[in-house]
Amino acid sequence: MDLGIRFFLFHTLNAIDSSLFKQWLHNLQSEIGILADGTLALRQVLIQGVDMFGRRIGFLKFKADIYKPVPGIVFARGPxxxxxxxxxxxxxxxxxxxxxxxxxxxxxxxxxxxxxxxxxxxxxxxxxxxxxxxxxxxxxxxxxxxxxxxx
Structure with a gap:
């Protein structure tokens, strides 16, 4: 497997497993989240960028494909x-x-x-x-x- 593809997969898997991404998913699905009433659905997420601060994820940039069209580019950062x-x-x-x-x-x-x-x-x-x-x-x-x- 190409080194560039390995690098991309490594960062994508780290992004999906990060507390930033998990918190975003939790917020979507919470009782006040945009998916709570069932009128919208998350189809897919495209990880566009992962900025590392040493060994931890500093920033994530990803695009959310929501079933009913709404703006969905996310720039997530931690506290x-x-x-x-x-x-x-x-x-x-x-x-x-x-x-x-x-x-x-x-x-x-x-x-x-x-x-x-x-x-x-x-x-x-x-x-x-x-x-x-x-x-x-x-x-x-x-x-x-x-x-x-x-x-």
Missing amino acids: AVTVLILLESDGETYAVLTEQARVPTGRIILELPTGMLDDDKGDFVGTAVREASLSLSLSLSLSLSPILFIA
Whole structure:
């Protein structure tokens, strides 16, 4: 078997077995999902892209063929955290931003420090501290008393 075909099959099988894909299927079939009332049906799924972050799946791009035509291209990503650091100086409050190169826009964008959680770990605070430390070249500690609002 051709090496390219093996690579494609390996990533496709990993995509189907990933928590991202399984969560999407669960959402479709839940009591508030788009398949719940039986008027729509999932015929097939075409995996179009798998982006790996090391050994884990970072992003999936797939197309869902739904029986009754509705837009069905999906870009699935896992849970992420964003850090809002506010600094006060002389009565003014400033938000700390980081510069990120964003290829789709062709520009450098100012953003809040953001990072993806490791699959199924749920360590919001640890990920937030790690991402802020990396993005901003700051030394942060878990011993700080963060105020978290999880939406």
